[in-house]
Amino acid sequence: MKIFLAALLFAAVAAVGVAIALNSIQQPSSVAFTTGGARVGDPGHNLVGPS
Amino acid sequence: MLKAMCAAFALLFVLAHPAAAQLSFKPTAESVHEDQLLNALKEGDKITGRISIPDAMAASLIQPAGRDWRDFHRSKLPIIAGVTIIGMLAVLAIFLAVRGRIRLDNGFSGAKILRFASFERFTHWLTASCFVILALSGLNISFGRTLILPLFGPDSFATMSAYAKLAHNYLAFPFMLGLVIMFLIWIKDNLPERIDLDWLKQGGGFFSKGRHVQARRFNAGQKGIFWIVIIGGVLMSVSGSFLLFPYISADVTGLQFWTVIHAVIAMLFISAMLAHVYIGTIGMEGAFEAMGTGEVDVNLAKEHHSLWLQEELTKGHVPSGGAPRPVAAE
Numbered sequence: 001m002k003i004f005l006a007a008l009l010f011a012a013v014a015a016v017g018v019a020i021a022l023n024s025i026q027q028p029s030s031v032a033f034t035t036g037g038a039r040v041g042d043p044g045h046n047l048v049g050p051s
Numbered sequence: 052m053l054k055a056m057c058a059a060f061a062l063l064f065v066l067a068h069p070a071a072a073q074l075s076f077k078p079t080a081e082s083v084h085e086d087q088l089l090n091a092l093k094e095g096d097k098i099t100g101r102i103s104i105p106d107a108m109a110a111s112l113i114q115p116a117g118r119d120w121r122d123f124h125r126s127k128l129p130i131i132a133g134v135t136i137i138g139m140l141a142v143l144a145i146f147l148a149v150r151g152r153i154r155l156d157n158g159f160s161g162a163k164i165l166r167f168a169s170f171e172r173f174t175h176w177l178t179a180s181c182f183v184i185l186a187l188s189g190l191n192i193s194f195g196r197t198l199i200l201p202l203f204g205p206d207s208f209a210t211m212s213a214y215a216k217l218a219h220n221y222l223a224f225p226f227m228l229g230l231v232i233m234f235l236i237w238i239k240d241n242l243p244e245r246i247d248l249d250w251l252k253q254g255g256g257f258f259s260k261g262r263h264v265q266a267r268r269f270n271a272g273q274k275g276i277f278w279i280v281i282i283g284g285v286l287m288s289v290s291g292s293f294l295l296f297p298y299i300s301a302d303v304t305g306l307q308f309w310t311v312i313h314a315v316i317a318m319l320f321i322s323a324m325l326a327h328v329y330i331g332t333i334g335m336e337g338a339f340e341a342m343g344t345g346e347v348d349v350n351l352a353k354e355h356h357s358l359w360l361q362e363e364l365t366k367g368h369v370p371s372g373g374a375p376r377p378v379a380a381e
Contacts, residue, residue, distance in 0.1 A: 007174075008180050010173075019217075033104060034105070035105065
């Protein structure tokens with residue numbers, strides 16, 4: 001049981017670590033795929049926004 | 052009088068249908084009808100425009116192959132899923148009903164022998180737990196809108212799906228790590244051998260009580276599962292990487308290709324793992340302990356992995372616990 005729980009914990013920590021790493025090296029799509037002239041100040045909370 | 056009435060009707064008709072009154076001039080006669088345009092485009096063709104935003108894929112205006120892709124997801128994928136996943140569940144249910152649980156012919160001896168070390172079990176559960184969440188969240192992506200949305204409503208479904216998508220994206224990485232470690236630690240025990248043919252010819256002894264086929268650490272069935280996991284896992288990882296980082300392919304057609312590969316392999320993968328889970332739990336008595344505690348009963352090892360047990364005893368790995376009862380030689 002301990003090994004199973006350890007595996008779950010490791011998976012969760014690894015997933016969060018990857019998420020943090022990828023978010024730090026990638027830009028949100030609202031920034032990456034628009035130019036300054038077309039960029040909106042608040043893209044909102046949807047799939048293309050920062051969140 | 053009649054002539055005046057006809058003139059009045061003619062004038063009324065012209066006023067009411069100005070376009071019809073100018074039939075000699077047809078500004079849309081040479082324009083493109085959408086269905087004709089789409090039918091004229093060959094497979095792989097697409098109409099692109101010129102854009103200034105840094106999004107190469109946004110330049111694709113019309114891509115007829117997208118209709119085939121949509122048709123695949125709406126029509127063909129549910130059939131593939133039904134045949135593979137529900138079909139596998141049906142086969143397993145029939146097998147359980149006909150064959151029953153595969154029990155130890157000589158019962159439990161009480162003596163245990165280590166089958167999987169801690170790190171092996173850790174790797175197994177790391178990969179397996181990620182796989183379960185990846186499978187469920189993936190099925191939700193493909194079929195949640197049809198199967199789950201009506202049950203929970205749009206708000207709950209949207210929230211659940213958003214979190215499921217995040218889990219799917221990021222748990223893919225520990226899953227891939229688990230695949231690599233599994234490959235490295237178990238490849239040496241999963242190379243094909245001549246005795247695997249004998250095991251396959253006799254159906255692993257699963258179809259007749261009292262018959263046991265010799266096997267080393269992994270029998271042919273387990274080796275099959277190993278290679279399904281490795282090859283299927285690699286295909287899922289490669290196709291999934293294109294979906295995780297869509298600008299690797301930088302092409303809508305490429306993304307559609309990889310989603311098809313990802314979805315089809317996923318269905319086959321899930322159905323194979325259902326069989327694996329079945330035989331490792333309710334299908335075979337005492338099998339779960341191998342990945343539960345790491346130790347299996349000596350009688351299970353004798354009946355299903357007799358050559359491996361001999362090797363372990365030769366290495367001096369003595370069973371622990373109660374005294375094993377004598378078992379008839381195979």
